[in-house]
Amino acid sequence: MQSHESRLLYKKKRIGLMGGTFDPIHQGHLVTAESARSEFSLDKVIFVPSGQPPHKKKLPISNKEHRYLMTVLATAVNPYFEVSRVEIDRPGESYAIDTVRYFRSMMDEASELFFITGADAILEIVNWKDVKGLFDRCSFIAATRPGFDLSILRDELLNKISINYLEKIIPLEVPAMAISSSNIRHRIENNRTIKYLLPDEVENFIYKNMLYKKTT
Ligand code: ATP
Ligand code: MG
Numbered sequence: 299m300q301s302h303e304s305r306l307l308y309k310k311k312r313i314g315l316m317g318g319t320f321d322p323i324h325q326g327h328l329v330t331a332e333s334a335r336s337e338f339s340l341d342k343v344i345f346v347p348s349g350q351p352p353h354k355k356k357l358p359i360s361n362k363e364h365r366y367l368m369t370v371l372a373t374a375v376n377p378y379f380e381v382s383r384v385e386i387d388r389p390g391e392s393y394a395i396d397t398v399r400y401f402r403s404m405m406d407e408a409s410e411l412f413f414i415t416g417a418d419a420i421l422e423i424v425n426w427k428d429v430k431g432l433f434d435r436c437s438f439i440a441a442t443r444p445g446f447d448l449s450i451l452r453d454e455l456l457n458k459i460s461i462n463y464l465e466k467i468i469p470l471e472v473p474a475m476a477i478s479s480s481n482i483r484h485r486i487e488n489n490r491t492i493k494y495l496l497p498d499e500v501e502n503f504i505y506k507n508m509l510y511k512k513t514t
């Protein structure tokens with residue numbers, strides 16, 4: 299049996315987790331992850347494509363292996379980026395708390411975990427499973443677009459969570475916020491260009507596998 303010590307992959311490390319459906323991954327995700335890495339001196343950012351996200355249950359989402367491969371293609375050139383299959387391979391719905399627990403179990407006490415999300419997702423956080431468990435195990439980096447009034451976020455969250463938790467939400471201003479996966483899917487359906495909204499490799503993968511085209 300492995301000793302606890304040898305399972306500790308991360309010692310005195312600052313690790314970022316970037317969760318998402320990545321259907322498809324785009325420059326907004328990549329710019330956010332890279333800004334977070336640089337601004338908060340993270341040793342690495344691990345992208346975690348979701349299995350079945352509970353909040354997107356009713357929406358059709360692409361095959362998880364396609365989403366995983368697009369995430370690998372998009373992140374391959376950045377030496378600080380990694381992709382984890384933990385949610386893809388876990389049966390059932392994907393909850394952030396399970397993923398955070400999983401990575402925490404590989405980190406020593408001196409290591410820090412940062413969960414990177416868009417500010418839109420942060421507002422939803424109070425509805426996530428085991429919010430307290432999450433805040434006990436990680437901080438949140440909340441990406442906002444330039445000019446976004448953070449006090450709105452603060453006021454809205456203060457109504458729902460304790461002030462101590464609020465301190466663990468760190469804002470990060472990033473450019474490229476207007477890009478979204480749903481907009482990219484919509485553009486493809488309508489035969490509009492998606493060039494430069496996501497990496498060329500991902501764009502080519504989408505065309506090769508005929509993703510997001512309505513089959514009539
Ligand atoms: P959809 O349009 O289908 O909701 P999305 O573009 O929001 O997709 P997700 O995979 O749902 O992509 O997002 C994963 C994470 O990335 C979430 O925390 C989300 O808030 C964040 N995010 C999405 N788009 C951007 C962006 N342009 N800039 C910064 N963060 C983003
Ligand atoms: Mg979204």
